[in-house]
Amino acid sequence: MILRPRKYKELEKALGHRFKDQQLIEVALTHASMRGGKTERADNERLEFIGDRVLGLVIAQVLIERFPSANEGELARRFNRLVRGEACARVARALGIGSHLILSESEAGSGGRAKGTILADAMEAILGAVFLDGGFEAARAVVRNLWTSQYDDQHSTSAGPDAKSALQEWAQGNGLALPEYVEVSRKGPDHAPRFTSEVRISGCAPARGEGSSKRAAEQAAARTLLEREGVAGAEVHE
Structure with missing residues (x-):
């Protein structure tokens, strides 16, 4: 019997999991840009759907164990920081996943291996x-x-809320409608975009913010509105 070399041996070692079905990890690394054309193949969007739920459940369990006296609001803030895209991208970079990604030539050429959302x-x-x-x-x-x-x-681990969470809590505490976020513009090349977002709350003047991602721009907009209204203590991260 001839055994094929394990293509993702080093990545499996870093993950701490040896795949019985090697096709699964290959699909997980395949970006949606591979759809269509002569090289069409299954992409990772369906696996991403499952993985998002798995991550959420595990992180929720970890937080319950680590912070037995934390209330629901604090747990939710910690949870959001651990499961959001930035956290997932940091883990992906630490694993060197970018070098293993299966991308179309155009996506790879535009810096896809380093894009936070793809990672x-x-x-x-x-x-x-x-x-x-x-x-x-x-x-x-x-x-x-x-x-x-x-x-x-x-x-x-910071107990303080991020800007969007703080703004939502402030709005609810003042009997206002929940914040709505609108993407105003996107400029720059695909590998280094700049987003401008506007946050709107009925009864308040809108506020805008910029960032390197849609999420960061929304956070910046929320921060701007909070500062304008004299609400302090909220964090914002690129």
Whole structure:
């Protein structure tokens, strides 16, 4: 019997999971830009859908264990920081996932291997692949191992709310409608875009913010409105 070399051996070692079905990890690394054309192949969006849910459940369990006296609001803020795209992208970069991504030539040529959104989506897809390959216990072990540094990151463990969460709490506390975010513009090349977003709350003048991602621009807009209204203590991160 001839055994084929394991194409993703080093990545599997970093993950702490050896795939029984090698096709799963390959699909997890395949970006949607590979759709169409002569090289059409399955992409990672369905695995990303599963992985997002797996990550959320594991992180919720970890937070309940680590912060037994935290209330729901504090748990929610910590949770959001650990499962959002920025956190997933940081883990992906630490694993070197960018070099393994399967991208179209145009996407690769525009800096796709370094894009935070692509890395974050691939990371979630890999978690989904681990879940399908080895079950929940295997996926939980991978998340607990890879997210350890995120638990101790000052942005992840800070009890203070991010700007969007703080603005929502302020609006609710003042009997106002929930904030709505609108993308005003996107400028720059694909590998280095700049977004402008506007936050609107009925009864308040709108506020704008800029950032390197849509999420960062929304955070900046929320921060601007909070500062204008004299509400302090909210964080904003690019």
